[in-house]
Amino acid sequence: MEEWLREFRPIAPRPALKAQILAAARNPPRPGLIDRLWNRTTWMAIAAGALVAVGLYAVPVRVDPDIAEQAFRRAQQKLPERIVVWTGRSETPRVMIARLEGPNQLRLEELK
Amino acid sequence: MQTVAAAPASMRLMDFLERSYETFGPKLYHYLLGILRSAADAEDALQTVFVKLAQRDKDDEIEDLTSYLFSAARHEAIRLRDKRRSARKREDASQAGVEQPAPPPDLLAATEERELDRRKLEAAIAHLPEEQREVVLLKVWEGLTFREIASVLGVPQDTAASRYRYALEKLKQELGD
Numbered sequence: 001m002e003e004w005l006r007e008f009r010p011i012a013p014r015p016a017l018k019a020q021i022l023a024a025a026r027n028p029p030r031p032g033l034i035d036r037l038w039n040r041t042t043w044m045a046i047a048a049g050a051l052v053a054v055g056l057y058a059v060p061v062r063v064d065p066d067i068a069e070q071a072f073r074r075a076q077q078k079l080p081e082r083i084v085v086w087t088g089r090s091e092t093p094r095v096m097i098a099r100l101e102g103p104n105q106l107r108l109e110e111l112k
Numbered sequence: 113m114q115t116v117a118a119a120p121a122s123m124r125l126m127d128f129l130e131r132s133y134e135t136f137g138p139k140l141y142h143y144l145l146g147i148l149r150s151a152a153d154a155e156d157a158l159q160t161v162f163v164k165l166a167q168r169d170k171d172d173e174i175e176d177l178t179s180y181l182f183s184a185a186r187h188e189a190i191r192l193r194d195k196r197r198s199a200r201k202r203e204d205a206s207q208a209g210v211e212q213p214a215p216p217p218d219l220l221a222a223t224e225e226r227e228l229d230r231r232k233l234e235a236a237i238a239h240l241p242e243e244q245r246e247v248v249l250l251k252v253w254e255g256l257t258f259r260e261i262a263s264v265l266g267v268p269q270d271t272a273a274s275r276y277r278y279a280l281e282k283l284k285q286e287l288g289d
Contacts, residue, residue: 007226008233011145013138022126025129025162026166
């Protein structure tokens with residue numbers, strides 16, 4: 001049966017198709033804006049950004065309560081206070097400057 | 113099976129594409145024609161396959177070019193066919209099917225004295241379930257092994273072989289052989 005089937009030749013593409021396809025492959029159509037925005041690199045950048053954001057903001061800054069209270073009092077007197085904090089999941093303490101952000105809030109700034 | 117570990121860096125892309133077209137272009141076209149039943153759609157799908165081959169990431173190695181190209185062709189054919197179907201549904205809803213679709217193009221060629229056999233065979237192939245029809249096309253005319261067919265269709269090798277066996281039985285019955 002197979003041999004009999006093979007006696008019939010498959011229809012071939014028109015000869016000009018080869019040049020047409022190779023030309024298209026050489027100069028591919030430029031992807032649309034949406035495709036360019038949402039390519040794989042973009043998704044990876046978004047995922048990396050989300051991870052950094054979670055690392056920086058979602059995980060709380062830990063401060064010793066006594067130090068925080070002292071820093072708060074000094075900040076109320078407009079005296080910038082250096083305090084020791086632990087950010088994110090890091091076990092390594094960092095020294096930051098505490099300034100008064102609001103009536104009951106401190107803002108931590110990087111040391112310059 | 114033709115194994116090409118991607119295009120070597122030294123080989124220019126266009127040479128690689130040209131050689132790939134010479135080896136696979138006509139076979140892919142015939143396979144696409146069998147699925148899509150439209151010469152224009154088969155040409156469009158074939159072009160997309162080669163454009164994607166040219167654009168692929170250089171780090172993406174192609175272990176088996178035969179399976180890669182036929183899989184890409186199949187995906188593109190399914191995408192295009194679904195697109196055409198939904199467009200046709202919209203047209204039917206708005207115009208209540210004014211125009212009859214064009215008859216499908218021939219898949220096979222034969223000498224004048226075998227023309228009657230060819231027509232019977234084309235009709236028998238058209239009556240096969242699609243999953244069996246594509247296995248017959250891939251095995252008989254595109255020359256793929258069952259391992260390659262299984263890889264293209266995403267089914268076990270035994271399934272590909274049994275689909276082929278059922279298809280041949282149906283063709284025999286229909287052709288009165």
